[in-house]
Amino acid sequence: xxxxxxxxxxxxxxxxxxxxxxxxxxxxxxxxxxxxxxxxxxxxxxxxxxxxxxxxxxxxxxxxxxxxxxxxxxxxxxxxxxxxxxxxxxxxxxxxxxxxxxxxxxxxxxxxxxxxxxxxxxxxxxxxxxxxxxxxxxxxxxxxxxxxxxxxxxxxxxxxxxxxxxxxxxxxxxxxxxxxxxxxxxxxxxxxxxxxxxxxxxxxxxxxxxxxxxxxxxxxxxxxxxxxxxxxxxxxxxxxxxxxxxxxxxxxxxxxxxxxxxxxxxxxxxxxxxxxxxxxxxxxxxxxxxxxxxxxxxxxxxxxxxxxxxxxxxxxxxxxxxxxxxxxxxxxxxxxxxxxxxxxxxxxxxxxxxxxxxxx
Numbered sequence: 165x166x167x168x169x170x171x172x173x174x175x176x177x178x179x180x181x182x183x184x185x186x187x188x189x190x191x192x193x194x195x196x197x198x199x200x201x202x203x204x205x206x207x208x209x210x211x212x213x214x215x216x217x218x219x220x221x222x223x224x225x226x227x228x229x230x231x232x233x234x235x236x237x238x239x240x241x242x243x244x245x246x247x248x249x250x251x252x253x254x255x256x257x258x259x260x261x262x263x264x265x266x267x268x269x270x271x272x273x274x275x276x277x278x279x280x281x282x283x284x285x286x287x288x289x290x291x292x293x294x295x296x297x298x299x300x301x302x303x304x305x306x307x308x309x310x311x312x313x314x315x316x317x318x319x320x321x322x323x324x325x326x327x328x329x330x331x332x333x334x335x336x337x338x339x340x341x342x343x344x345x346x347x348x349x350x351x352x353x354x355x356x357x358x359x360x361x362x363x364x365x366x367x368x369x370x371x372x373x374x375x376x377x378x379x380x381x382x383x384x385x386x387x388x389x390x391x392x393x394x395x396x397x398x399x400x401x402x403x404x405x406x407x408x409x410x411x412x413x414x415x416x417x418x419x420x421x422x423x424x425x426x427x428x429x430x431x432x433x434x435x436x437x438x439x440x441x442x443x444x445x446x447x448x449x450x451x452x453x454x455x456x457x458x459x460x461x462x463x464x465x466x467x468x469x470x471x472x473x474x475x476x477x478x479x480x481x482x483x484x485x486x487x488x489x490x491x492x493x494x495x496x497x498x499x500x501x502x503x504x505x506x507x508x509x510x511x512x513x514x515x516x517x518x519x520x521x522x523x524x
Contacts, residue, residue, distance in 0.1 A: 174205065177207050177258060178199070178208045179209045179211055179260040179263050180210050180211065180264045180266060181232075181264070181267045181272045181276070181286075182216055182220075182267070186448025186451075188314050189212075190452065190454075191318065191451060192314070193223075193334045193335050194332060195319055195322060196225045197225060197331065197335060198331065199225065199327075200225040207227045209226060209229070209230055209258060210228070210230070211254070212230075217229050218428060219336070219429060222339035222340075224337075233246075233247035233248075233251055248271060252275050252278050252279045255276060255279030256280065260279075260281045261282060263283065263284045264285050264321065265296075265299075266286075266321075268286075270290050270291055270292045272286075273286060284297045286299045287321075288302075289301065300320050313473045313475075335455055336452060338434050338437070342434050343434060349422070349434075355395060361394075361395050361397060361438055362395070362396045362443070363399055363442040364398050364442075365444035365447065366378075366398060366399065366400050366411055367445065367447065369402075370447065372495050373465060373494055373495055374464075374466060377504060378407065378410050379414055380506070383508040384508045385415050389417035390417050396418075396419045398411060399422050400424060405423055409421075422435065432449060433452055433456075436456060437452075439458050440459070441458070441515055441518065442460040443511060444461070444463070445462075445463050446464040446469070450462045451472075454479055459519060460476075462480070463483075465483070465500070465502035478518060480517065482511065488501070
């Protein structure tokens with residue numbers, strides 16, 4: 165193993181290129197915690213997207229945060245190149261002696277190399293092997309990457325960084341600001357400590373193939389909301405208000421609509437930590453629930469569940485794969501059978517199994 169080739173025994177300035185997906189960012193927390201413990205005296209900087217920074221709010225692992233230029237959201241070559249140049253300059257300004265690349269992109273390795281960072285740890289994939297100084301190769305079978313939990317995927321890099329232990333436990337924190345804003349939202353909707361909160365997480369940034377049927381969500385929401393002791397909270401991320409409004413209109417019983425403008429990611433963590441149960445598509449907030457020990461039912465259709473498994477004993481994953489799946493397509497070209505096969509009764513049964521008794 166080419167562990168830490170030419171890396172100083174005690175790197176002074178480490179930059180971590182963090183994952184871009186919310187769920188992956190949470191699944192990287194065991195790695196990030198151990199990185200901090202392995203190099204307690206180093207200055208550690210997280211380089212990440214603005215919204216990912218909120219995932220790590222309140223966490224003790226980074227000394228600084230640097231926000232990347234979002235080159236992936238523009239199709240114009242000049243803007244894309246300008247973003248890469250700006251990222252390189254930010255890396256140069258940091259004078260880092262070690263870059264840890266949790267992002268798999270070619271650009272992240274290219275930027276670290278071009279910035280002159282002498283030691284670059286990451287996976288050798290996507291044609292970037294010559295830009296990496298140390299790190300594993302992702303396993304491929306028949307030309308396809310072998311599915312593995314992203315927790316294990318990131319922990320594998322720890323072998324090249326001298327980690328002494330490898331945890332499976334995801335951990336999140338709330339900043340004082342997160343706590344304050346969460347309390348404000350709770351007060352706005354008249355939610356107190358006695359409320360039995362059921363959260364329905366309706367969207368998924370990956371694409372429509374991950375979305376459960378709106379009428380199914382509405383049926384499950386009504387099942388719980390008919391009991392006045394329960395408060396059903398509909399949770400929607402950016403650009404998901406249409407989904408939220410559609411499901412809300414289908415429900416017959418009272419519910420609380422929490423749009424992304426009311427509930428940014430830091431507050432969403434605070435909301436989920438107070439839930440009695442979360443029902444969710446296979447998306448980032450499922451890992452929020454696991455990190456806080458909140459029971460959850462996860463609905464998976466188009467994707468292989470091995471990528472997102474997190475060893476949570478309080479989480480039940482429901483998946484009924486048809487012959488065409490898992491396809492990993494963002495949008496289903498057929499009849500979305502994978503998600504249609506999961507029925508509201510399946511979700512209710514799983515929820516009551518988690519909580520030990522009927523909750524409606």
